[in-house]
Amino acid sequence: MDRHTxxxxxxxxxxxxGCQLIEEKxxxxxxxxxxxxxxxxxxRPFYWRYKKRLGQEGDPMELTLLTDPxxxxxxxxxIHFGSPRLHKIFRLIRDSxxxxxxxxxVDTASRTPLYPWLIRNMSVHFSGKRKRTETHSVGLQLLxxxxxxxxxxxxxxxxxxxxxxxxxxCLSPIIRYQSGYQRISSYMHTYLDTIDxxxxxxxxxxxxxxxxxxxxxxxxxAQEELEEEIREERAALYKNELDAVHKRLVPSIQxxxxxxxIFYLSxxxxxxxxxxxxx
Amino acid sequence: MQVHIKDDKPFIxxxxxxxxxxxxxxxxxxxxMAYTAAKETNIDTFTGLVAPGYLPHMTxxxxxxxxxxxxxxxxxxxxxxxxxxxxxKTIEAGLVLKELMIRGLVKKVLLLVPAxxxxxxxxxxxxxxxxxxxxxxxQYVWEHYDVIVSSIDLAKRSPHREIILEQDYDFVLIxxxxxxxxxxxxxxxxxxxxxxxxxxxxxATPVQNKLSxxxxxxxxxxxxxxxxxKQFKDTYGDDRRDAEEHHYLKELIRKVMVRNRRGETGxxxxxxxxxxxxxxFTEQERLVYENMQDSTSAAAxxxxxxxxxxxxxxxxxxxxxxxxxxxxxxxxxxxxxxxxKEIEKLPQHSKALxxxxxIKAAPPGEKFIIFTEYRxxxxxxxxxxxxxxxSSVPFRGGFKAGKKDWMRELFEKHAQVLIxxxxxxxxxxxxxxxNMINYDLPWNPMRLEQRIGRIHxxxxxxxxxxxxxxxxxxxxxxxxxxxxKKINLFERVIGNLDHILAELQVSDVEKEIxxxxxxxxxEGEIKVKLDNLTAVITETGEQLERDKLHG
Numbered sequence: 063m064d065r066h067t068x069x070x071x072x073x074x075x076x077x078x079x080g081c082q083l084i085e086e087k088x089x090x091x092x093x094x095x096x097x098x099x100x101x102x103x104x105x106r107p108f109y110w111r112y113k114k115r116l117g118q119e120g121d122p123m124e125l126t127l128l129t130d131p132x133x134x135x136x137x138x139x140x141i142h143f144g145s146p147r148l149h150k151i152f153r154l155i156r157d158s159x160x161x162x163x164x165x166x167x168v169d170t171a172s173r174t175p176l177y178p179w180l181i182r183n184m185s186v187h188f189s190g191k192r193k194r195t196e197t198h199s200v201g202l203q204l205l206x207x208x209x210x211x212x213x214x215x216x217x218x219x220x221x222x223x224x225x226x227x228x229x230x231x232c233l234s235p236i237i238r239y240q241s242g243y244q245r246i247s248s249y250m251h252t253y254l255d256t257i258d259x260x261x262x263x264x265x266x267x268x269x270x271x272x273x274x275x276x277x278x279x280x281x282x283x284a285q286e287e288l289e290e291e292i293r294e295e296r297a298a299l300y301k302n303e304l305d306a307v308h309k310r311l312v313p314s315i316q317x318x319x320x321x322x323x324i325f326y327l328s329x330x331x332x333x334x335x336x337x338x339x340x341x
Numbered sequence: 342m343q344v345h346i347k348d349d350k351p352f353i354x355x356x357x358x359x360x361x362x363x364x365x366x367x368x369x370x371x372x373x374m375a376y377t378a379a380k381e382t383n384i385d386t387f388t389g390l391v392a393p394g395y396l397p398h399m400t401x402x403x404x405x406x407x408x409x410x411x412x413x414x415x416x417x418x419x420x421x422x423x424x425x426x427x428x429x430k431t432i433e434a435g436l437v438l439k440e441l442m443i444r445g446l447v448k449k450v451l452l453l454v455p456a457x458x459x460x461x462x463x464x465x466x467x468x469x470x471x472x473x474x475x476x477x478x479x480q481y482v483w484e485h486y487d488v489i490v491s492s493i494d495l496a497k498r499s500p501h502r503e504i505i506l507e508q509d510y511d512f513v514l515i516x517x518x519x520x521x522x523x524x525x526x527x528x529x530x531x532x533x534x535x536x537x538x539x540x541x542x543x544x545a546t547p548v549q550n551k552l553s554x555x556x557x558x559x560x561x562x563x564x565x566x567x568x569x570x571k572q573f574k575d576t577y578g579d580d581r582r583d584a585e586e587h588h589y590l591k592e593l594i595r596k597v598m599v600r601n602r603r604g605e606t607g608x609x610x611x612x613x614x615x616x617x618x619x620x621x622f623t624e625q626e627r628l629v630y631e632n633m634q635d636s637t638s639a640a641a642x643x644x645x646x647x648x649x650x651x652x653x654x655x656x657x658x659x660x661x662x663x664x665x666x667x668x669x670x671x672x673x674x675x676x677x678x679x680x681x682k683e684i685e686k687l688p689q690h691s692k693a694l695x696x697x698x699x700i701k702a703a704p705p706g707e708k709f710i711i712f713t714e715y716r717x718x719x720x721x722x723x724x725x726x727x728x729x730x731x732s733s734v735p736f737r738g739g740f741k742a743g744k745k746d747w748m749r750e751l752f753e754k755h756a757q758v759l760i761x762x763x764x765x766x767x768x769x770x771x772x773x774x775x776n777m778i779n780y781d782l783p784w785n786p787m788r789l790e791q792r793i794g795r796i797h798x799x800x801x802x803x804x805x806x807x808x809x810x811x812x813x814x815x816x817x818x819x820x821x822x823x824x825x826k827k828i829n830l831f832e833r834v835i836g837n838l839d840h841i842l843a844e845l846q847v848s849d850v851e852k853e854i855x856x857x858x859x860x861x862x863x864e865g866e867i868k869v870k871l872d873n874l875t876a877v878i879t880e881t882g883e884q885l886e887r888d889k890l891h892g
Contacts, residue, residue: 063377063381071374071377074370074374075374078368078370078371131397131398140398142397143381143394143395143397144394144395144396144397144443144471145471146471146473149382151378152378152379152382155371155374155375155378156375156378156379158367158375159367159368159371159372159374160352160355160356160359160367160375161355161356161359161360161366161367162366162367162368162369162372163360163366164366164369164372183376183379185379185383187445188387189446190387191387191417192387192388192413192414192417192444193384193387193444193445193446194384194385194386194387194444195383195385195444195445196385197379197380197383197385199376214373214376218373221369222369224365224366224368239353239356239357239360240353240357243352243353243356251346254346259343259344261387262343262344268417272563275563275564275565275566276564276565277565278565278568278569279560279564279565279566279568279569280564280565299533299534299564302534302536303564305536306536306537306538309538310417310418310538311417313344313345314344314345314346314347315344315345315346315347316346316347316349317346317347317348317349318349319349319352319353320375320376320379321367321372321375321376322352322353322356323366323367323372324360
C-alpha cells in the first residue's frame, strides 16, 4: 500500500465512521473523532469509564495523522505500514465488517431481478519451515453454481447499497449459502492440489531430521544408569522439545475467512464484468 | 497435497446468525476495506524479510539484514547470535522477532536479559520495532502481556517461576547467554525446561573457556545436534584451542550460529585520531594537589585517591566530595576542612580553560562531545563554556528517554557542545559529531570503549578525533601513559575487550587500579604493577585472537 493509497484509505475509514475532517492537505489528515473511535483508538479507558459513571458525554479527541514521512506538524503522529495505530485500525475494520448483505445500486425504470451471490474472502495460511499467506476472493452464484475468482478485485468499481434499489427485486437462492460456503471450500481444495508443494516435502524432511536428533540425544543419556527422578525429568524435557519441533515443523494449511456476504447483483453487471475478464 | 487442510467452519455459523437477524450488516465500503486490510497484511512469500518494510524509520546495515535472514530462513528461528560487540545483536534479534510476529508465527514472547538492561530492551523493542513489550514488575504481567522482558534472576524465583513454566512460549530470547555455559547450574536447567518454539541466544563470547561451553549452548537450542556430551568430549576434547582443528565441528556450529566480526562486515570504519593534551597545573593548583597527596592524616587511602582524581577534574568535584565526607563523618573535618579552604581560593581550573581554548580554535560550529566522570564537573564546564559564549547541553544516563532524545536533538540542531557524564555513555548515538574530549578518563577500559563507541560507529562519515586531557605529574598521567597507551585502546577497536576482561576475571578494573595506587609506596611500584596489568590484557587479547573458533 503506497502512501497515497494509505491516505485515501484512512480518510475513507474516518469519514465513513462519522468523524469530522478538520483539515486535509498533502500527507496530513486532521480529524475530530467520534466517541466510539476515541474509545477504540486513543487508549484512555479510564476517561471513558468515569464519564459514563457520571452519566456525562465525553469530549472526543482530535487526531492528526501524517501519511508523508517527511511531513511534520504539531501533535501529529506518523502513520505508516507497520505502525501500531494502523494495525489497530485494520483490526477494527476487520472486526466490524465480517458479514454483509448488499444490493447492487441499479438505476432503472423497469422491473429488474437481482441474482444472489455468496462472496467468501479468505486468507490461506501455508505453515511449514516458514510461513506464507495467500489471499483469495471467491464468488458463487447461488442459482446456477457459477464460480468466479478475484471477485473483490473485479467488482471494486461497482456500487452496492444496504437497501435494494427501486424497481429491483431479489431472486431466491436455490443453493443454501451454507452449502455454497462448502462448495467454495471444495474449490479451494482442488486449487491447493494444483500448486507447488515442494515446501511440504522440505518441511517433512527437516522434521524427520530433528526428530531423529532428539531421539538420539535423549536416548543416549537414558542408557546411563539414571535415578528415577532424573529419568522422569529427562522424559519431560524430551516431550517439551518434541512438542516444540512439531509446532515448528508439522506442515499445515489453514483457511481463514476474512469476511463473507450475500451480494445481489444484476445479470447485466455480472455479464459485463466476467466477460471483460475473459476478453 | 500431502498435508492437513483446516477449514474455517465456525465462520459460517456466525454468518448464519448475523444474516438471520434482519438488522443492517456491513456497508460495501467497510467490507472492501476489511478485505484490503487483510490482503495488505498477508505475506505471500516464504522467503525474504518483510519486517524492514514495516520499519521505515530504521536503517539496517547489510550484515544485520543478512544475519536476521539466515536466522529466519536457514536456522528456522533457533540460533546463537554471536556478533562481536557493537555490531548490533539487539537489532538483529529485534528484526528476527518482528519478522516472526508479522508472519503470524510468534505471539507469546519471553526475553531474559541482565537486570540492568531490562528497560533498555523494553524501550528499544517499542520504539525501534513497534513491538509492545512490557517489563516484568508485577506478577500479573506474565499472563496479561504477550511480550515480556525480565531478568533471569527474577524469572526463576517463585512465584514467577511456576507461572512461566506453565506458559507456552513461541519465542524465548536470552541475552548474555554465555552465562549459561555450565549445564549443571539452576539457570541452565530453568532455561532448558522453558517451552519454546523459537529461541535466540545472544552472546559476544560463545566459547569462553572450554569447548563444552558451545556444546551446552547448542544443546539448549537443538538438543542432540552435537551428539551426546560423552561423544562430544571423546571426539573433540575440551580444550578450546583445539577448536581450530575441527573443521567439521566448525561447520556444524556455523549452521546454528551467526557471528559477524568487525573486519568482515565490509564496513569502512573511519579512523581514530588520538591526541593527548597535556595540562600543567598552576603553582597554586599544584600546591593543593601535593598537599592532599602527602597528607597522611585520617583520610583513608581509597578516599584520597578518589579526591586526587577529582581534583584533576574540577575544584567543585573534589570540594563536594569532601563536604559530603565531613558531613557524614565529622571527625574527618580536621583533615579536610583546611584543604577545602585552599580549594575555595583556587581560580578557574586550568583544564577547563584548555577546553575553551581548544574549542575556540576549531572551525566555527564544529561539534564536540565532552565526557566527564563527575556531575559537579559537568555543571562547572557548562558554566565555564557559557562564560565564553560557547553553547552546550548536558547529558546524563539518569535522564528519561524523552529527555535524552530532546537533548540529543538540541545538540544536533542548536548547541556546539554536549557534556556527558559517564552514565550518559550508553544508549545514544551521536555519529553526527566527530570530536570527543575525554576531559577525565574512566579507569575501566570497557567504559572508555563505550564512550568512543558513541561516535565511532555506523554512520560516522568522518575520521574521529579524540582528545585526551591529562594533567602532568598526576594520577591521570599514569592512567593515560601506563594503561591506555599500552593497550593501544584509542587507535584500534578492541572488539573482544569485554571478553578479555572476563577471561582475566577482573570484574572491576576500576577497583583493581585503585588498589594498585593505594597499595603502592612509590611511583616505581605503581608503574610496575600497571605494566603487569597491561601486559596481561594485551597477551590475553592476542591469545584469544589465535583461539577464535572461526578464522
